[in-house]
Amino acid sequence: MIDVRRHNANFCVEHFLRLCRDQMAKAVDEFAMFGRDDRVLVAVSGGKDSLALWDMLVEAGYKADGLCIGLGIGDYSDASSGYARRFAQERRLTLRYVDLREEYGYDIPTGARAARRAPCATCGLTKRHLFDKAAVDGGYDVVATGHNLDDEAAVLLGNVLRWNREYLGRQRPVLPGGHGFPRKVKPLVRLAERETAAYCVLRGIDYIVEECPMAAGNKHLGYKGALDAIESSSPGTKHAFYFGFLQRGAERFDGDGAAESAMLTACTTCGSPTTAGVCAFCRLVERASAATPVQLRPGR
Ligand code: Q46
Numbered sequence: 001m002i003d004v005r006r007h008n009a010n011f012c013v014e015h016f017l018r019l020c021r022d023q024m025a026k027a028v029d030e031f032a033m034f035g036r037d038d039r040v041l042v043a044v045s046g047g048k049d050s051l052a053l054w055d056m057l058v059e060a061g062y063k064a065d066g067l068c069i070g071l072g073i074g075d076y077s078d079a080s081s082g083y084a085r086r087f088a089q090e091r092r093l094t095l096r097y098v099d100l101r102e103e104y105g106y107d108i109p110t111g112a113r114a115a116r117r118a119p120c121a122t123c124g125l126t127k128r129h130l131f132d133k134a135a136v137d138g139g140y141d142v143v144a145t146g147h148n149l150d151d152e153a154a155v156l157l158g159n160v161l162r163w164n165r166e167y168l169g170r171q172r173p174v175l176p177g178g179h180g181f182p183r184k185v186k187p188l189v190r191l192a193e194r195e196t197a198a199y200c201v202l203r204g205i206d207y208i209v210e211e212c213p214m215a216a217g218n219k220h221l222g223y224k225g226a227l228d229a230i231e232s233s234s235p236g237t238k239h240a241f242y243f244g245f246l247q248r249g250a251e252r253f254d255g256d257g258a259a260e261s262a263m264l265t266a267c268t269t270c271g272s273p274t275t276a277g278v279c280a281f282c283r284l285v286e287r288a289s290a291a292t293p294v295q296l297r298p299g300r
């Protein structure tokens with residue numbers, strides 16, 4: 001039996017798997033994420049969320065390939081890419097792979113130090129650029145990421161605490177494409193983190209359990225912890241917070257995230273859309289590829 005407190009119910013294996021698939025299908029439908037003929041590129045890390053998402057999409061009959069990025073975060077990156085590769089091989093799925101060091105001359109620890117930014121900010125910028133590029137170059141209609149309800153509620157809490165209107169204006173399960181960007185969707189927003197983990201265990205999906213070593217101390221984990229504490233005494237709060245925002249709050253920020261897209265031009269180096277002459281990714285590559293690689297301590 002699987003106990004899902006926020007639904008105040010217990011599920012047998014078969015019904016729990018059905019619940020997960022139904023929640024994904026409902027999100028895809030409700031937010032008009034993609035159709036049967038669309039080609040989906042799944043951002044795959046080797047963690048539970050992205051592998052659960054890929055599995056559910058393929059099971060549901062969607063045309064979904066994966067893309068994994070070798071971020072160069074010590075042993076962690078090799079191990080997590082390994083899980084993604086094995087998943088794809090066992091199911092004969094197409095997994096694209098971009099090695100950051102080989103193709104762009106840097107890794108996340110080195111890039112973060114060279115850019116004097118937090119590792120997760122450098123990593124986020126890198127992943128967004130490479131997923132967008134791979135989707136556009138590969139002719140995909142949409143990029144799907146494994147963000148779950150816990151992730152989205154934590155990001156929302158961070159944006160609300162700072163009243164970041166621009167980010168609130170863009171915090172939707174679907175970001176429309178255009179201006180040279182692919183559409184981006186989050187089909188797992190109706191599933192909690194422990195539900196995607198349980199889904200993987202029940203489906204026999206091996207995933208990397210360790211957290212990324214560079215996540216320690218980031219704000220996102222702090223917001224998640226705060227929401228976990230509230231959720232444990234008041235099950236259903238995360239869902240009410242996030243979906244309440246989508247239903248009653250999000251439209252108040254419409255337009256706040258759109259101002260930038262009106263000013264987009266092509267990056268003079270790579271051609272990607274940007275509001276500056278050279279895009280943030282190309283500036284990062286230039287600084288990071290000239291820097292000395294950071295040696296991570298063993299196990300990092
Ligand atoms: S991989 Fe990258 Fe995450 Fe590691 S450096 Fe931060 S953002 S924590 S999803």
Ligand code: ZN
Nearest residue numbers: 267270279282
């Ligand atoms: Zn560029």
